Structures are given as C-alpha cells and as structure tokens.
Amino acid sequence: MATLWVGSRKGLFRFERDAAGWQSAGPPAFLAEPVSAFLDDARDGALYVSLYHGHFGCKLHRSDDRGLTWVELPSPAYPRSDAPDAPALEFIWCFAPGGADEPGVLWAGTLPGGLFKSTDRGQTWVLNAALWNVPGREAWFGAGYDHPGVHSICVDPRDSRHIVIAVSIGGVWITRDGGDSWVIGGYGLRNEYMPPDQAQTPEVQDVHLMAACVSDPDRMWAQHHNGIFVSDDGGMNWRESLGVKPSNFGFAVAPHPTDRDRAWFAPAQKDEFRVPVGGRLVVTETRDGGVTFASLSNGLPQGDACDLIYRHALVIDHTGQRLAMGSTTGGLWVSEDQGAHWQLLSAHLPPIACLTFAP
Amino acid sequence: MARVRFTSHLVRHRPAPMIEAAGATVAEVLAAGLAGDDLLRSYVLDEQGRLRKHVAIYLDGTVIADRLRLSDPVAPQSEIYVLQALSGG
Numbered sequence: 001m002a003t004l005w006v007g008s009r010k011g012l013f014r015f016e017r018d019a020a021g022w023q024s025a026g027p028p029a030f031l032a033e034p035v036s037a038f039l040d041d042a043r044d045g046a047l048y049v050s051l052y053h054g055h056f057g058c059k060l061h062r063s064d065d066r067g068l069t070w071v072e073l074p075s076p077a078y079p080r081s082d083a084p085d086a087p088a089l090e091f092i093w094c095f096a097p098g099g100a101d102e103p104g105v106l107w108a109g110t111l112p113g114g115l116f117k118s119t120d121r122g123q124t125w126v127l128n129a130a131l132w133n134v135p136g137r138e139a140w141f142g143a144g145y146d147h148p149g150v151h152s153i154c155v156d157p158r159d160s161r162h163i164v165i166a167v168s169i170g171g172v173w174i175t176r177d178g179g180d181s182w183v184i185g186g187y188g189l190r191n192e193y194m195p196p197d198q199a200q201t202p203e204v205q206d207v208h209l210m211a212a213c214v215s216d217p218d219r220m221w222a223q224h225h226n227g228i229f230v231s232d233d234g235g236m237n238w239r240e241s242l243g244v245k246p247s248n249f250g251f252a253v254a255p256h257p258t259d260r261d262r263a264w265f266a267p268a269q270k271d272e273f274r275v276p277v278g279g280r281l282v283v284t285e286t287r288d289g290g291v292t293f294a295s296l297s298n299g300l301p302q303g304d305a306c307d308l309i310y311r312h313a314l315v316i317d318h319t320g321q322r323l324a325m326g327s328t329t330g331g332l333w334v335s336e337d338q339g340a341h342w343q344l345l346s347a348h349l350p351p352i353a354c355l356t357f358a359p
Numbered sequence: 360m361a362r363v364r365f366t367s368h369l370v371r372h373r374p375a376p377m378i379e380a381a382g383a384t385v386a387e388v389l390a391a392g393l394a395g396d397d398l399l400r401s402y403v404l405d406e407q408g409r410l411r412k413h414v415a416i417y418l419d420g421t422v423i424a425d426r427l428r429l430s431d432p433v434a435p436q437s438e439i440y441v442l443q444a445l446s447g448g
Contacts, residue, residue, distance in 0.1 A: 055413040055443040056369060056402040072373075072398055077406035084427055088405035 002317070003358035004324050005047075006332060007035030010350035012049055014067065015332070022334055022345050029067055035353055037312070039095035042359035043103060048122055050075075050092035050108075058091040062122055076108055076116035076125035087112050090145070094312065096153035099160025107163070109150030113140055115165060117179065128179045131165075136184055139203040140170035143225070151311060152210040156217050156234070164235040166210035166222065171202045172235045185231075188238035192226050208250070209311040210235065214257040214318075221263045221290075223253040223311070228265060230290040241290040246277040252314035254323060261289040264296075264316065264323060264339055266309035274308050281305040283314070283325065283339050299342030300333065307331050312354035326352030361388045361437040365403075368443055373399045385418060386429035388439065403441055404429075415442045 004022075006013040011028030012035050029049070036052040047063040049070075061070040078087040090111040098105025106118040108125065115128040131137075140148040148170045156162035161178035164185065172186035189205040191198075198204060206225035212234075213219040220231040222238065227248040229238040241248065249270030256262035265284045269277045276282065281300040284293045301307070307327030314325045323335040325342070330349040333342040361382065365375035380392030386408070393400040405411055410426040417423070417440040423431040433439070 053372070053402075055411065056372060057405060057411055059372070059401075074397060075401065081407060086407045088407050088409070 005356040007038040007354035008350040036091045052091040073122045093149045093151045107153045111149035112147030134182045136203045143168040154212045166207040169206045171205040185235040213255045213260045216260040219260040221253045251311040254314045254316040256320045266314045275306045279304045296339040315355045317357040324355045363439040365441045385431045
C-alpha cells in the first residue's frame, strides 16, 4: 500500500496503491478550496494543509486521523504593527518538519518573505525575526507574486539546528543555530535576467526549488530560474549544469534519497512560454551529479502538451523507486521504476500545486 | 446593540451566527462580538486588524469607508453585513 496526496486548486485529493494498482481514494478534502502547501509528518502521522482562500485569507488545518477529520488551527501571523503597510500572511508556500529530535516542531515558509516556527504541532507560530531582519533582505523581491516568498526549507537530518532555506527572489540562507542567526549562501548561482553586474549577487538569486539528498545533505540541488545548480557544501557554493536538454528551465527537482548524484527535473520552455518544449512533456534525470542528463518520456504526452510542473509537484518516495508528477493542467503521473515508465493516474484534476508521498 | 450578519460563503468555512454586540465603531463591535473566536475573526480581518482585501462590510446599507481601522461610527440599532466579492473559476 502506498499513498499519494495531491494538493490542488480545488482541494486535497488522495490516491492509493494496492495490489490492483493506483486509484483515487474518493472525494477530496476541502473541495473547491485551493491548497497551497501540505505536510505528512512521519514523526507522528499528523497531516497539515494550508488553504489559500481567495477572500478569507490563508487557513491552516491538521488531521490526526490520516485525513478522516480535520481541525482548524491559527495561521501564522506577522507581528502586530500600526503601519498601514504592515505585513500580513498571504499564504503558506511550504512546510517542513523539525528534526527527529524535535517532536512537535514545524517550520512554514510564507509570503511575504517569512519563516515561521511552531513548537506545538502548529497550534501557535512565531515569525523568525533573525531572518526577517537579516541584512541583505532589502534586496529581495517578488517573482510572480507581489512579495518574495520562502518555498524551500531543508532541515539537516544530522543536526536539526542546521537549516537551509531558499527564497524567490532572495537567494539561499543558512543557519547553524536553529534560526538565531543566518548567513547568505548561494555563491555561484547566476541570475541572467538581472543587470550584468548583479547577476551573481547572492541576495537576488531566483531559486525555484532547493532540495537535499536525505542521506548526504551536503549535496543539494537547485532548480533555479536560470538553470540547474549543484552544491557539495550544503548550499554555500554552487556549480551550474550546462547544456541541459531539452531545457534547463523549470521549477521542480526531486533528488534521490540515497544516491547523491541522482536527481530528476521537469523542464519547460523558458521563460515566458512555460510549456513543455515542443509540446512534449519529459522528465530529465542526471545520474552523475548534474554533468549529463537523460530525457525520460515513456508514458508522458508527446504532442500538444501544455503541462507545466510547479515547484512542489515532482516528488520521490523514501525508497527512491517511485516518482510522482502533477501539472498545471490537471495531469497526474506516477512512475514506479525511477522515471523509466510513467502511468497516467488522471488527466482531469484541477491545477496541481503540491504532491506528497506518505512516508 | 448592533447586529452583525455574515455571508453564507463564510459560514461554509466557520460557524458564524448572527451576533449582537455593543461598540461605537465597526472595529469595536467586531472586537466585542468576535471576542473568543479568533479563527472567525481571522476570516474577516487580517492579523493587523485590517478588513481583508476581498471582504466588504456594509453598515446600515452603506459600504464602510475605513477599511484599515474600521472607524466608521455605529449606532445602537445599526445593522452590519459582512460580505465578499464573488469570483473564481
């Protein structure tokens, strides 16, 4: 049995795999509500979902019975201020559980540009003031939204106080003291749409998603607006993968959990087009640390496809065997052989924001 | 006391019965009427106390003027409606 959670524009869907194969597990939770982030916490089995209500704000819900019932929790809130332009939560872009030694600790990345921490399973949240006030963040700016946002949170499984985050647009930031202080990383990233003298400024790097190899967290991957980058020192320094075909543009990356040199990407035609190159949807895979890439297409649409894969919609399970991919046009595929073959689970879902395999 | 009614679209997400509360301004009425229900409050106001961007409040038939501080004056028999713009696809 395996479970795949699908966070979509119109609710949280669930697919189950049994001996007969993959199938929908029934109507979605929160039908019609846009899901912006989801977490299946392996430490205690709790589920967290954030909903991005158009009128009533971003809301947070938790389930302690694997989705049978949900309880609404207070959403992260920015500190109170009398300033007319004081920040307020737009939406939660990602969750990350704290370390195995930190039961109840959760992190949430938000717009505008916030990192929140909960120590009580989401019941209360506190904005990380050190990052909010870090020198250099005045250079951040929004990408596709009015404000910058935190979309990637990598907690080091060897040391829960070592956390690396990525911001669109605001680069890569590293703490080694649990968030009390932050330093900028991302040296070697290159943002070619900036003025030439700013292209390598760390604070304006447009990382679309950053993820680490679970068994070797110093190996990190970034699908950047400008291409694919690899780090061997936990996000401080990066090198660019060159000559990636059919495109080095995309949003998502799924690193193999134990093979540090292996990762999958979902390319698109950059950058105002944002559709599969030539209408052919493919996944690219590297097995040599980003030096060479293979294009995987077996089972994926190879003509007139307009599927774009958002940053949290290409995922791999803990075994490293099973991949899932969901698109902006409601396509959902699973591969059970590391991308060699893909199976269409649905072509009729709402736009997909995030996928999660149950741990 | 003023009476506050909420759109059925909000009731879909949270229990939001009609409330009666005293106050000299819309902000005071909502503060009194929603005391103890921070979750419902968060559907109407953001964490800075501002009216949410796509929510509207009608006070005795007129949309309120002050969306930031909700300082519009309220009479004891005022009727307040919390609405939202319809959109989507």
